[in-house]
Amino acid sequence: MSRDYRIAIVGATGAVGVEMLRVLERRNFPVASLRLLASPRSSGKTLTFRGKDVVVEPLQPSAFAGIDIALFSAGGSISKEYAPVAVESGAVVIDNSSAFRQHENVPLVVPEVNGADVAHHKGIIANPNCTTAITLMALYPLHKKFRVKRIFASSYQAVSGAGARALEELRLQVKAVANDLPIEKEIFPHQIAFNVIPQVDSFLDTGYTKEEMKMQNEGRRIMHLPTFKASVTCVRVPVYRAHSVAVSAEFERPVTLHEAREAINAFPGIELRDDTASRDYPMPLDYAGKDDCAVGRLRLDCALENGISFWVCGDQLLKGAALNAVQIAELL
Amino acid sequence: MSRDYRIAIVGATGAVGVEMLRVLERRNFPVASLRLLASPRSSGKTLTFRGKDVVVEPLQPSAFAGIDIALFSAGGSISKEYAPVAVESGAVVIDNSSAFRQHENVPLVVPEVNGADVAHHKGIIANPNCTTAITLMALYPLHKKFRVKRIFASSYQAVSGAGARALEELRLQVKAVANDLPIEKEIFPHQIAFNVIPQVDSFLDTGYTKEEMKMQNEGRRIMHLPTFKASVTCVRVPVYRAHSVAVSAEFERPVTLHEAREAINAFPGIELRDDTASRDYPMPLDYAGKDDCAVGRLRLDCALENGISFWVCGDQLLKGAALNAVQIAELL
Numbered sequence: 020m021s022r023d024y025r026i027a028i029v030g031a032t033g034a035v036g037v038e039m040l041r042v043l044e045r046r047n048f049p050v051a052s053l054r055l056l057a058s059p060r061s062s063g064k065t066l067t068f069r070g071k072d073v074v075v076e077p078l079q080p081s082a083f084a085g086i087d088i089a090l091f092s093a094g095g096s097i098s099k100e101y102a103p104v105a106v107e108s109g110a111v112v113i114d115n116s117s118a119f120r121q122h123e124n125v126p127l128v129v130p131e132v133n134g135a136d137v138a139h140h141k142g143i144i145a146n147p148n149c150t151t152a153i154t155l156m157a158l159y160p161l162h163k164k165f166r167v168k169r170i171f172a173s174s175y176q177a178v179s180g181a182g183a184r185a186l187e188e189l190r191l192q193v194k195a196v197a198n199d200l201p202i203e204k205e206i207f208p209h210q211i212a213f214n215v216i217p218q219v220d221s222f223l224d225t226g227y228t229k230e231e232m233k234m235q236n237e238g239r240r241i242m243h244l245p246t247f248k249a250s251v252t253c254v255r256v257p258v259y260r261a262h263s264v265a266v267s268a269e270f271e272r273p274v275t276l277h278e279a280r281e282a283i284n285a286f287p288g289i290e291l292r293d294d295t296a297s298r299d300y301p302m303p304l305d306y307a308g309k310d311d312c313a314v315g316r317l318r319l320d321c322a323l324e325n326g327i328s329f330w331v332c333g334d335q336l337l338k339g340a341a342l343n344a345v346q347i348a349e350l351l
Numbered sequence: 352m353s354r355d356y357r358i359a360i361v362g363a364t365g366a367v368g369v370e371m372l373r374v375l376e377r378r379n380f381p382v383a384s385l386r387l388l389a390s391p392r393s394s395g396k397t398l399t400f401r402g403k404d405v406v407v408e409p410l411q412p413s414a415f416a417g418i419d420i421a422l423f424s425a426g427g428s429i430s431k432e433y434a435p436v437a438v439e440s441g442a443v444v445i446d447n448s449s450a451f452r453q454h455e456n457v458p459l460v461v462p463e464v465n466g467a468d469v470a471h472h473k474g475i476i477a478n479p480n481c482t483t484a485i486t487l488m489a490l491y492p493l494h495k496k497f498r499v500k501r502i503f504a505s506s507y508q509a510v511s512g513a514g515a516r517a518l519e520e521l522r523l524q525v526k527a528v529a530n531d532l533p534i535e536k537e538i539f540p541h542q543i544a545f546n547v548i549p550q551v552d553s554f555l556d557t558g559y560t561k562e563e564m565k566m567q568n569e570g571r572r573i574m575h576l577p578t579f580k581a582s583v584t585c586v587r588v589p590v591y592r593a594h595s596v597a598v599s600a601e602f603e604r605p606v607t608l609h610e611a612r613e614a615i616n617a618f619p620g621i622e623l624r625d626d627t628a629s630r631d632y633p634m635p636l637d638y639a640g641k642d643d644c645a646v647g648r649l650r651l652d653c654a655l656e657n658g659i660s661f662w663v664c665g666d667q668l669l670k671g672a673a674l675n676a677v678q679i680a681e682l683l
Contacts, residue, residue: 169654170654171503171599171654173505173584173597175507175547175586175588193525193529194529197525197526197529208630209630209634209636210636213589213590213591213636214590214634214635214636215507215588215590215595215634215635216634217595217597217632217633217634217647217648217662218627218630218632222627222628225650225651225653226608226627226648226649226650226651226660227650227653232653235653235654248653248654249653249654250599250652250653250654250655250658250660252505252597252648252660252662254507254595254597256507256547256588256589257545257588257589257590258545258546258547258589259545263547263549263586265505265549265584265586267503267582276558295550295554295558296554298540298541298550300549300550301549302541302546302547302548302549303546303547304541304542304545304546315549316549316558316584317558318557318558318559319557319558320582321557321559321564321567321580321581321582322501322502322503322567322580322581322582323582326582328558328582328584330549330584
């Protein structure tokens with residue numbers, strides 16, 4: 020027996036919120052009713068869902084009455100304030116912020132990796148960090164085969180990971196450079212057009228950024244692997260959409276490329292795209308707007324005993340956010 | 352007693368050749384005479400040196416008569432053909448191509464690291480790969496202090512590393528995107544505007560590119576460290592000028608950040624720029640056109656026992672090519 024769900028999207032007008040709408044449509048999610056919630060600034064706007072206009076309402080505690088599933092993507096402080104309210108009203112919250120990702124009672128889920136963890140929820144399920152989710156789509160099948168010990172990774176993160184206004188910031192900066200006008204910056208601390216910025220999120224005392232440590236902290240929870248280590252450098256690049264990550268991974272067991280390729284081919288949601296002879300490998304331009312992630316540049320790591328290096332791309336608004344959230348909702 | 356040198360530049364009209372001219376000027380290199388050599392296509396063009404016009408001549412064997420130092424930057428095949436001719440004519444060749452970098456009788460030199468090796472030359476001295484030279488400027492002082500075993504690195508390489516026409520290709524592609532016109536590509540195998548390409552140079556059977564293995568192969572020769580291992584992913588990014596590299600380095604001895612900073616501060620040619628509290632770290636935009644490289648994001652590596660992670664930027668046309676070549680000439 021299937022039923023239809025009363026859905027709310029919190030942060031409906033943001034970069035991820037808009038994608039959540041599109042993903043619900045595209046995957047024919049059984050939606051009985053849809054409530055779009057946002058800040059007072061955005062309420063009154065209209066978004067379309069399945070050909071019908073839906074007016075955006077202001078986020079307030081009463082908005083969760085009668086809601087079955089609330090998809091949150093409006094930042095950590097909004098989640099901390101309103102997710103408990105939504106749960107109290109009887110909704111299950113799927114939260115895209117980092118607010119609850121390390122809470123013991125909150126499963127942190129990539130459906131292809133640890134979908135079964137959804138069963139243990141107490142009202143809130145957390146959606147992982149985008150770079151972590153995309154990396155795990157390639158790493159987890161290799162882990163299942165060879166048991167990962169640690170990784171060294173560097174990211175090439177698209178501007179839309181910082182929201183819809185960051186897209187516009189890059190566009191305007193590119194135009195300003197072309198016309199020799201002064202650069203305006205608001206979202207990023209430095210010019211991003213024709214530059215790369217080795218900082219995503221704020222710094223910890225260790226010198227790593229919060230974003231960088233999510234790979235290890237969230238990776239451990241998602242893979243159920245408390246010994247997993249990840250040394251990461253997260254870098255913003257002037258790409259509109261889709262993140263890329265270069266990874267050197269060390270495993271416990273001996274590795275072969277043949278088995279690695281087989282493991283990836285057998286895993287859902289990730290495409291093996293690795294034909295160096297025809298210069299074919301994943302690039303962000305090709306994976307913007309795609310549900311599937313892709314991995315290429317697979318090679319035996321020349322500085323590790325049981326090591327594999329690879330390059331993975333994925334749309335951080337889809338697998339890194341909206342798609343993964345809706346996939347979690349499908350498991351409910 | 353100082354003397355003035357009769358200099359030839361082979362590939363004078365290329366991106367690196369033009370920089371060689373500027374560096375010779377800027378550093379007041381004792382130039383007695385200057386001969387600019389290029390392909391027949393470029394000969395007849397005029398470049399200025401110290402306020403005077405110099406006509407570009409066609410490259411031919413007789414062009415090296417009376418030359419003391421020939422700076423080559425016209426690709427490997429030109430170097431292979433003409434460098435021995437120049438040596439035969441009595442010149443010392445400083446070669447920016449990869450043609451001779453692994454020849455036993457050809458010193459491969461970063462002056463700050465192994466300047467003394469210049470003394471052993473037999474007519475040809477090789478200038479290292481740009482990404483390798485820039486990385487070693489940060490790695491070598493740490494190696495001297497802690498003894499490096501291996502590194503894991505990912506590069507963010509500017510388009511001008513692929514020559515002057517690559518700069519124009521990015522510019523035109525950005526314009527085409529803005530006007531919704533088809534993208535034209537000639538230098539890069541894929542669109543580089545608003546994209547990143549995980550391939551620099553051609554692929555080896557191992558799955559690494561030639562560019563990626565230069566870090567290990569050239570690093571071993573320059574540091575006199577045959578056991579050095581480097582697993583690298585080289586990536587082209589839509590930046591006009593200056594390369595960046597994210598590095599996790601493992602050392603034999605215990606490391607401290609205090610000693611690491613001291614070692615870098617005491618090393619010439621590299622700036623420590625590492626104030627995360629004020630979001631200050633090196634970025635390619637700030638190091639385009641600068642002689643000095645810069646290192647930041649220094650931190651104890653969370654996945655290595657004696658490890659340090661860092662981020663280094665440098666102008667690949669200067670320290671990565673023209674500047675390093677002229678510094679070698681200064682050692683002669």
